[in-house]
């Protein structure tokens with residue numbers, strides 16, 4: 596920053612511009628801070644959590660997509676406890692489950708871990724999956 600240049604921004608030729616650059620950088624940081632705290636918001640109902648965390652791959656209703664299998668018709672494979680364990684470590688869990696291991700090979704991305712979510716949120720998500728058709 597000794598050149599007075601914000602990367603990807605205009606060079607700061609004088610004090611006035613330097614101040615403007617600092618203000619700009621400050622508001623960018625503020626905006627980033629806000630979006631980070633949004634991303635770490637794990638509150639909400641099971642359906643809300645599912646929309647925020649899972650729908651991008653499994654679709655809003657859990658019918659699945661090219662990125663993830665359908666969650667419909669899967670109830671017989673799961674309990675609340677096993678789903679919570681799965682969400683904490685999907686890849687480790689699938690390694691011990693032949694059905695999941697085979698199914699996982701059809702998708703380019705692995706099922707992500709949700710170990711950063713509190714237990715209560717994982718239980719809400721598990722209940723939501725178990726309530727699917």
Ligand code: HEC
Pocket residue numbers: 645648649650651652653662663664665666669672678682689694695696697698699700702704705706707709720724
């Ligand atoms: C990046 C895409 C992606 C996201 C986001 C994602 N999943 Fe998955 N999910 C997958 C893939 C891929 C598999 C298949 C893994 C396998 O079969 O080994 C999978 C498998 C599953 C399964 C096992 C399905 C079965 O056949 O029994 C469950 C349950 C599941 N996901 C729930 C969730 C929940 C709940 C969330 C949100 C907290 C979520 N997933 C978010 C990609 C995703």
